[in-house]
Amino acid sequence: MAKSKEKIIKSDICPVAAVTVDTDRALGRAGNRSRRYLKVSLQAVVAEERKQRPPLHIALVIDRSGSMGGPKMALAQQAVNAVLANLQSTDYFAVIAFDDRIEVVTALSPATGPNVRAACQAVQAIDARGSTAIADGYLSGVQQLLRAADLGDDALRRVVLVTDGQANIGPRSPAELSAIVGPARGQSISTSCLGIGDDFNEELLAAMAVAGGGQFYFVSDPSLLPRILLAELGEALSVVARGIAVDLCPSPGVRLEVLSNYPAQWTGTQLHLEVGDLVSDQELDLLIAALLPAGQHGETPSVEVTVSDREGPLELPVFTAHWRLTDSASNDTQPRDLHVLEPVAVALAGAATLAAVRANREGDFLHARATLDELLVTLGHLAPGSSAVEAVRQKIVQLREELSQQTTERSRKEHHMMGSSLLRDKDEQGLSRRSRPR
Numbered sequence: 001m002a003k004s005k006e007k008i009i010k011s012d013i014c015p016v017a018a019v020t021v022d023t024d025r026a027l028g029r030a031g032n033r034s035r036r037y038l039k040v041s042l043q044a045v046v047a048e049e050r051k052q053r054p055p056l057h058i059a060l061v062i063d064r065s066g067s068m069g070g071p072k073m074a075l076a077q078q079a080v081n082a083v084l085a086n087l088q089s090t091d092y093f094a095v096i097a098f099d100d101r102i103e104v105v106t107a108l109s110p111a112t113g114p115n116v117r118a119a120c121q122a123v124q125a126i127d128a129r130g131s132t133a134i135a136d137g138y139l140s141g142v143q144q145l146l147r148a149a150d151l152g153d154d155a156l157r158r159v160v161l162v163t164d165g166q167a168n169i170g171p172r173s174p175a176e177l178s179a180i181v182g183p184a185r186g187q188s189i190s191t192s193c194l195g196i197g198d199d200f201n202e203e204l205l206a207a208m209a210v211a212g213g214g215q216f217y218f219v220s221d222p223s224l225l226p227r228i229l230l231a232e233l234g235e236a237l238s239v240v241a242r243g244i245a246v247d248l249c250p251s252p253g254v255r256l257e258v259l260s261n262y263p264a265q266w267t268g269t270q271l272h273l274e275v276g277d278l279v280s281d282q283e284l285d286l287l288i289a290a291l292l293p294a295g296q297h298g299e300t301p302s303v304e305v306t307v308s309d310r311e312g313p314l315e316l317p318v319f320t321a322h323w324r325l326t327d328s329a330s331n332d333t334q335p336r337d338l339h340v341l342e343p344v345a346v347a348l349a350g351a352a353t354l355a356a357v358r359a360n361r362e363g364d365f366l367h368a369r370a371t372l373d374e375l376l377v378t379l380g381h382l383a384p385g386s387s388a389v390e391a392v393r394q395k396i397v398q399l400r401e402e403l404s405q406q407t408t409e410r411s412r413k414e415h416h417m418m419g420s421s422l423l424r425d426k427d428e429q430g431l432s433r434r435s436r437p438r
Contacts, residue, residue, distance in 0.1 A: 015241030015278065018043040021305050021319040024340040028292040028301070030325040037259075038321055039340045040246055040286040040305055046282035047240050054141070055090045055155045056236055057148050058083070059141030062126065063163035065099040069128035072196060072222050075161055079226040081120045083233050087111035092155070094144035095119055097128030098137025100169045108144045133169035134161070138191075138208075142184045150385075155187045156277075158214070158236050160229070164196040164222075167204065170277030174207035181212040184262075188310065190214045190277060192232055196222050202416045203358070210261055213276030217430045218240045218417035220410065231431060241278035243310030246286060247271065251302045253293025259347040259358065260286045261423035282432045285425050287347045289431045292323055299325045300340055341383040343425075345392045348375060348382075353399065359417050360403045372400040 028034035047053075060080050068076065078382040079093060087093060104117040105126060141159040148155065165259045171177055174330055181191050181294050191212025193205035196219045209216035215232060219225050249270040250256055256271045258264045263274040273286065292301050302322035340345050352375040359368035376396055383389045399415065 014308065015045050016042055016244070016316065017045045019305075019307055019316055019319060021321050022323045022337060023290075023323065023341050024337050024344070025334050026323060027331050027334045028323045028325045029328055029331040030297040030299070031294055033294050034292045034323075034331070036290045036292060036323060037058065037143065037340055037344045038248075038288040038290055038303060040248075040288070040319075040345060042244070042246075042275070042278065042282075042284045042286070042307070043371075044240050044278035044282040044284075045282060049237060053237060054090070054239075056087065057092045057155045057157045058087075058233075058236065059094040059096060060145045061096045061098065061137050061141040061159060061161045062400050063099070063132060063134075063137070063161075063165060064103075064126055064128050065130055065132045065163075065165050066128055066377060067165050067197075067199060073126065073128050075222050075225045076196075077123050077126065079162075080123050081228040082226050082230055083125075084116045084119055086118065086230065088232055089113075092148055093119070094141065095123060096137055096140045096144065097126045097217075098133055099128075100133050102133070102136050102140045104140065104144070108147050108409040116233055118228050131169050132163065132165040132167055134167040134204075135171040135177060135397065136169070137161070138177075139180065142187075144191060145189055156236055156239055156242070159184065159189060159191045159230060160214075161191065161205070161208070162196065162225070162229070163200055163205070165199055165356070166201045171408045172204075172353070174201075174204045176205045177204055177315060178211035181208050185211065185274075185276075190236075192216070194219055194225070194228060194232070196225060198413065202413050202420075206420045207415070211263065213263075213274065215426070215430050216417075216420055218413050220414065223365050227291055228429070231429070235279055235432060238279040239277045244275040244278055245308050246273045246275060247306045247308070248273070248288060249304040249306075250290070250303065253295065254303060255291040256262055256303070257289040257291070258287075259289060259344065259351070259423075260425065261350075261420070262286070272401070273391045279432050279434075281434045283425075283434065284432070285343050287344055290321075292325070295325050297325055297327065301325070327428040336383060338386050338388070339384055342386060342388040344363065345379055345382055345389045346422050347388075348378060349392050349396055350419040352396070353415055353419035355420070356399070356403045356410050357419065360407060361412055365404050365406075369400055372396055376400070427433045 091111040094108040192214030206216040305319040356368040
């Protein structure tokens with residue numbers, strides 16, 4: 001197999017402990033274009049216990065529109081207060097409440113005891129009213145964090161948006177709101193989104209989270225909100241690598257397609273993939289399809305992979321995946337690396353699930369079924385004999401039957417959450433995958 005050597009970094013400076021670059025097959029077919037897959041695996045360092053963490057600057061942006069009344073608002077208040085209680089005095093926080101108007105409940109303040117107690121009292125006074133201006137509420141949270149720009153570059157900066165509705169004031173499409181979130185990420189502000197109940201637009205919130213380098217959560221049961229918001233806080237507090245990016249530089253004629261759902265840009269010579277922050281002990285697989293050129297026998301197309309963070313290139317080697325173009329018989333009988341193809345199957349299933357959910361919502365049940373039928377054919381040829389891929393196929397067979405007819409909004413959201421998590425190598429709750437139990 002074409003596999004890079006794993007590099008273990010002992011330096012305290014490098015936040016990535018290991019990188020591997022694997023491909024599913026070592027050979028391509030001469031005279032024809034071959035599709036091959038790359039898996040770029042990152043392993044974050046384990047944070048030292050007792051090591052002082054960077055300060056956290058967090059803006060909690062809470063939907064107070066009419067549908068948030070009653071138990072939802074009470075749980076949101078409980079969750080916000082629980083987050084505030086877990087901050088350190090070196091952290092800063094702001095609380096924003098929005099409907100069609102914006103209220104800065106607590107302007108950016110250090111998380112001292114008196115400030116936290118005052119904020120908790122102010123949060124309890126928030127009531128539900130009005131419509132849903134997500135863009136204005138979100139930008140107000142960003143503006144609060146930018147007020148602390150002179151406090152140094154060491155702080156982790158997060159906006160956490162909690163909403164149960166759809167944007168109906170101001171920008172409201174996924175593209176419009178993602179375009180608003182992107183510049184905040186460029187200023188080292190990450191964005192996570194929590195959708196409560198059945199009424200919010202999951203495509204919008206998921207797109208905002210991807211553009212913002214954060215997480216997306218579907219809070220199916222509002223009573224779970226405090227636990228999930230505290231889990232998001234835990235992710236923020238365990239960050240060990242910031243602004244991670246992976247660059248893939250293909251040799252002439254090789255075309256790349258990102259399967260994982262991370263912001264990507266083709267610069268003309270390389271594919272720049274923005275991974276964002278990594279948390280302590282996180283394992284992350286990035287999946288890329290490579291279309292090899294129809295070259296001559298013996299040619300060796302390749303892809304070079306480098307890793308950087310917000311400060312620049314990391315103390316890691318350049319990793320190279322390469323293939324050799326050969327005759328059809330050798331190509332057809334070569335072994336396949338299931339350690340690459342099995343996560344590829346999961347990513348393909350994630351993308352097809354999102355497309356089928358979208359078609360189902362639009363009432364195009366035939367298209368939803370056709371999308372999943374096409375995936376089943378692909379999976380059937382991808383890794384024959386793999387029990388893991390067969391398990392994915394069986395899940396898609398069940399999903400096809402459900403999405404080929406009218407289903408509930410909650411079911412759509414659950415499947416959307418599952419698809420989104422698969423494309424970002426997260427668990428079912430949207431949290432990062434760790435190499436050891438938490």
